[in-house]
Amino acid sequence: MKDGQQKPQDLIVLLKGHKTYIQTHNFPDPDAIASAYGLQYFLQQFGIDAILCYDGSIDKLSTKRMLTVFSMEILHADLLADMQESDYIVTVDGQKYNTNFTDLPGDEVACVDHHPQVRDCGYHYKDIRMVGACSSIVVSYYREMGIAIPPLVASALAYGIKMDTADFTRGATAFDAEMFAYAFETADVEKLQEMYKNVMEFKDLRAYAAAIDNIKIYDRTGFACIPFDCPDALIAIISDFILALDVVDVSIVYSVRKDGLKFSVRSEVEAVDAGKLVATALSGYGSGGGHKAMAGGFVPNESLDRIGQQYEFYIKEAFMKYIKATS
Secondary structure, three states, X not given: OOOOOOOHHHHHHHHOOOOEEEEEOOOOOHHHHHHHHHHHHHHHOOOOOOEEEEOOOOOOHHHHHHHHHOOOOOEEHHHOOOOOOOOEEEEEOOOOOOOOOOOOOOEEEEEEEOOOOOOOOOOOEEEEOOOOOHHHHHHHHHHHHOOOOOHHHHHHXXXXXXXXXXXXXXXXXXXHHHHHHHHHOOOOHHHHHHOOOOOOOOOHHHHHHHHHHHOEEEOOXXXXXXXXXXXXXXXXXXXXXXXXXXXXXXXXXXXXXXXXXXXXXXXXOOOOOHHHHHHHHOOOOOEEEEOOXXXXXXXXXXXXXXXXXXXXXXXXXXXXXXXXXXX
């Protein structure tokens, strides 16, 4: 096996006999929910009944619809009062200690993810691969173990792959295409089609309008401030929207929240790694990270107080300094 990757049999052995939770990153997106759902069914085939959980909220319309279309049950952290320190947690589509991962009472013993590992988390099992979607990794477990994927699960996993790779245009690998094809063989196509109906809520238009009103472009880098609280998923969608402009190769969108600034960063430039960009630009004031093509970050209010009222100017300068140094 490759570095950072263990066999699914090792995960089964580890979890046997333990109460198990599968935790997504906060404010889960389709790939996170699909990965958790697919892993849950996979583990059930070996007598391990895992509970799906998350923190934050599920804001995006398409993500909320997944719960109904694919008959999923996932519990909010507020409903986990009976979780014990001895219970096992498998993190999917994210990792312990990340700013978008709430530290729940259980023991994070395993991780299935496709983001770079930035620190040692002490996992007993980890399968971390630099591929386009975490759902692709979960699909590979079924293929490796010779387990048929039921239609609902296959549909969810296929949808997770399509969404996180932006229909194979962002961060996709041959592995993702191969795993999508494998899942699609048993997927319910009608369920997949249902997921593409009415994907935007009317209230989202206010955030789009604010971003358009505030967009500024410097050397093919687009900055847009949404001057009010906006869900993580919508900030990411608007960042993709800004990136689609013919004069933008890197997009940096941030929302003003009561506790600070939430960032979503996208890059189509080979030399500009979005994860490294946001981590470097916010270093000392906030935190951030992610993939080469897409990443996120956060700056708390106490750091904004140190920066001062001209934080928009500081943000532009910090990001542009890294971009100019790497381009």
